[in-house]
Amino acid sequence: MSTSEKRQSTSGKRMSQSGIEPKMETMKLTEEQAASSNNTPAESAKPTEKPKKQDKERKDQKSTAKSSQQQSKKKAEEPALIGITCSKSEDLSEWYQQVILKGEMLEFTDIPGCYIYQPASYRIWEFIQSFFNDRIRKMKVKNCYFPLFITEANLQREKDHIEGFAAEVAWVTEGGKNKLEKRLAVRPTSETAMYSFYSKKIRSHRDLPLKMNQWNNVVRWEFKHPMPFLRSREFLWQEGHTAHMTEEEAGKEVLEILDHYAAIYEDLLAVPVVKGKKTIAEQFPGAHYTTTLEGFIPSVGRGIQAATSHCLGQHFAKMFDITVEDPNQQVKDGQARDKLHVWQNSWGFTTRSIGVMVLIHGDDKGLIIPPRVAEVQVVIVPVGVTAKMADADKQKLYDEVDKLRQTLEDVDIRVECDYREGYNVGYKFNDWEMKGVPLRLEFGPKDAAKGIVTTSRRDQSGSKGEIPVSDIGSEVPKLLEEIQKSMYQKASDEYAAHRKIVRDWADFVPTLNDKNVILVPHCTTEDCEDQIKKDSTGNVEGQEVDVRAPSMGAKSLCIPAEQPEEIKEGTKCVNPKCGKEAVKWVMFGRSY
Ligand code: 86X
Numbered sequence: 001m002s003t004s005e006k007r008q009s010t011s012g013k014r015m016s017q018s019g020i021e022p023k024m025e026t027m028k029l030t031e032e033q034a035a036s037s038n039n040t041p042a043e044s045a046k047p048t049e050k051p052k053k054q055d056k057e058r059k060d061q062k063s064t065a066k067s068s069q070q071q072s073k074k075k076a077e078e079p080a081l082i083g084i085t086c087s088k089s090e091d092l093s094e095w096y097q098q099v100i101l102k103g104e105m106l107e108f109t110d111i112p113g114c115y116i117y118q119p120a121s122y123r124i125w126e127f128i129q130s131f132f133n134d135r136i137r138k139m140k141v142k143n144c145y146f147p148l149f150i151t152e153a154n155l156q157r158e159k160d161h162i163e164g165f166a167a168e169v170a171w172v173t174e175g176g177k178n179k180l181e182k183r184l185a186v187r188p189t190s191e192t193a194m195y196s197f198y199s200k201k202i203r204s205h206r207d208l209p210l211k212m213n214q215w216n217n218v219v220r221w222e223f224k225h226p227m228p229f230l231r232s233r234e235f236l237w238q239e240g241h242t243a244h245m246t247e248e249e250a251g252k253e254v255l256e257i258l259d260h261y262a263a264i265y266e267d268l269l270a271v272p273v274v275k276g277k278k279t280i281a282e283q284f285p286g287a288h289y290t291t292t293l294e295g296f297i298p299s300v301g302r303g304i305q306a307a308t309s310h311c312l313g314q315h316f317a318k319m320f321d322i323t324v325e326d327p328n329q330q331v332k333d334g335q336a337r338d339k340l341h342v343w344q345n346s347w348g349f350t351t352r353s354i355g356v357m358v359l360i361h362g363d364d365k366g367l368i369i370p371p372r373v374a375e376v377q378v379v380i381v382p383v384g385v386t387a388k389m390a391d392a393d394k395q396k397l398y399d400e401v402d403k404l405r406q407t408l409e410d411v412d413i414r415v416e417c418d419y420r421e422g423y424n425v426g427y428k429f430n431d432w433e434m435k436g437v438p439l440r441l442e443f444g445p446k447d448a449a450k451g452i453v454t455t456s457r458r459d460q461s462g463s464k465g466e467i468p469v470s471d472i473g474s475e476v477p478k479l480l481e482e483i484q485k486s487m488y489q490k491a492s493d494e495y496a497a498h499r500k501i502v503r504d505w506a507d508f509v510p511t512l513n514d515k516n517v518i519l520v521p522h523c524t525t526e527d528c529e530d531q532i533k534k535d536s537t538g539n540v541e542g543q544e545v546d547v548r549a550p551s552m553g554a555k556s557l558c559i560p561a562e563q564p565e566e567i568k569e570g571t572k573c574v575n576p577k578c579g580k581e582a583v584k585w586v587m588f589g590r591s592y
Helices: 003-011 024-028 031-036 051-074 092-102 119-138 152-156 159-168 191-201 247-268 315-320 352-361 391-410 425-434 445-450 469-497 505-513 526-535
Strands: 106-108 115-117 149-151 170-175 178-186 210-219 234-244 274-277 289-297 302-313 323-325 339-341 343-350 378-382 415-417 439-443 452-457 464-468 499-501 517-522 555-560 584-589
Touching: 092 106, 092 352, 115 119, 119 210, 119 234, 119 247, 119 352, 149 152, 152 159, 152 178, 152 191, 191 210, 191 234, 191 315, 234 247, 247 289, 247 302, 247 343, 247 352, 289 352, 289 555, 302 315, 302 352, 302 584, 315 343, 343 352, 352 469, 378 391, 378 425, 391 415, 391 439, 391 445, 391 469, 425 439, 439 445, 439 469, 445 452, 452 469, 464 469, 469 499, 505 517, 505 584, 517 555, 526 555
Parallel strands: 378 415, 378 439, 499 517
Antiparallel strands: 106 115, 149 178, 170 178, 210 234, 234 343, 274 289, 274 555, 289 302, 302 343, 323 339, 439 452, 452 464, 517 584, 555 584
């Protein structure tokens, strides 16, 4: 397999039959955007959808716009809340788009594949940053920053695998009115920039380990359909790059980082992941081995790569001449010691994680943000405020609400009170639900009289509870933790239920078609995987086929660290055309 083919398989170039990508961008492009967009091959690679469908979408958009106008005419004094108008199960693509736009997470721009991260999503990124920074600082990793631009000569030093990535590099060719003598790449990743520096910086074994991390933005000019958060041309990430004296030390770090990544997903975002190792066919070609987290999107039954931590071996050290003298070698006076190449790792975590979180937890009312990353954890909505209510009574209620807020803030809960005038309670409830606030407290004269607040969990629509006012300082934090736990548990149970053991090839494709990922006994070789990809391709019943990619084969997602059982001696690879012995349970699936 050529490097470029490898690269293609690594990044999963195939499109879905039912995924959420097909309409994402076309839908949202306004006419001006469409008109002004300089049709690069990506944008002009039409038709991206069946024309019929596109027409329907346009109509939908227009009719939505119209009905909202009509509505606002009808009730001019009361703003109309246009909630999520489609269901997650029926049209995931449309649902996802509405949820992130109406939840004010993200906005489209006039550049396809580049998005505005509104405060609601950027705040989640900040929670992730501070959590991860705490962890890596304990490992003595230092944050730093390298330039956005990389010279072509430097980028070419990675020539071994650059070939496979070349099509995605964005270039700056002009500065002001002058053409640059040498064009500059916008970083797609910083290996070449950082390792040239490492080569200078690392002189002796005393300079090791060297552990640096950047929080930055990178650009990969994807030609696949862009999707907000999940696959964008510019994205935010952290890239960690470390150099070690020994393979053992490097290997330990790779797994430690993978654990931190899993903790971000599971403990912060309440998203279950499977830890594992990439097969040769799917690993980063420049790596010695690649460890990975694999997530799962139940609505489409597809896997999604959640993060990677690579052991690079000595591959880059040889390319970039990163060496130290052997500290253990016995030498006579004046005799030079042998040079040892360092062992390197790299690891990355991106804003894709936010999209995965939205897809997993959101429902037909909109976002559901896990409490630990919610900017607003609790919203207090005063209820039972009527027009004929005396001002003094209203003020009394609001003062009590403010006391509730103070009590919660004193125990570090992030609270918002909704005192907005001119919006009815139903509107307010829907609005905060759309934004995903995990817990709503309702407080009105009746509650005040009983000395309680009414609770409504965002993750359990319709079920309400009560907490005595005197206990909210202790009970609300507990309830938030319960919400966090139960969101994770629900998602985890669902992932587990859709991770099926398959022993026979006859069950391979049908089980995938039932929206599962599968664990199969496999030989872990590249050729066999290619074969499986071909043989598992085909139309999926009941799922619409994207015209740009009529079918999608399954690829290996990872070799799970936790194997379901031992592979018994004599077990054959699941692929009947392969004939080799199975060596591991490998997780296969259709994937993003
Ligand atoms: C591979 C590997 C690695 C640091 C990570 O996965 C974690 C963080 N980097 C990145 N990769 C490339 O090397 C690459 C290179 C070019 Cl020039 C490109 F255009 C795209 C790339 N994509 C991925």
